Amino acid sequence: QVQLVESGGGLVQAGGSLRLSCAASGRTFSSYAMGWFRQAPGKEREFVAVISWYGSSTYYADSVKGRFTISRDDAKNTVYLQMNSLKPEDTAVYYCASPPGTALAPVGLYEYDYWGQGTQVTVSS
Helix, strand or coil: CCEEEEECCEEEECCCCEEEEEEEECCCHHHCCEEEEEECCCCCCEEEEEECHHHCCEEECCCCCCCEEEEEECCCCEEEEEECCCCHHHCEEEEEEECCCCCCCCCCHHHCCEECCCEEEEEEC
16 A cells, blocks of 8 residues: 655745655555645645656646755655745645556646645745
């Protein structure tokens, strides 16, 4: 059974940084893409970033491009989201996710079957 556990969220001032982590278990981590999504209050869950299996490709939402960096450590079965220059509009619950199959780097919400419980990120102005 695939399990994803996020950590690293918290409260930060605008302009600050946070690094989120997501530890995975239950299958061969390196063979699957890993994504980050977020959901702000009253809004739909949206794509943030994805990294392909073996880390060969990354894609970002336009709203975070240049500020966020996704990476993975296959030896630790962990994916990271480094968030810099945070803005109040980045406030949301952040989820890591993994698709059921070996798609290279899916960006659609419904392409993912496995989700973590989420970690809250709050950016104060």
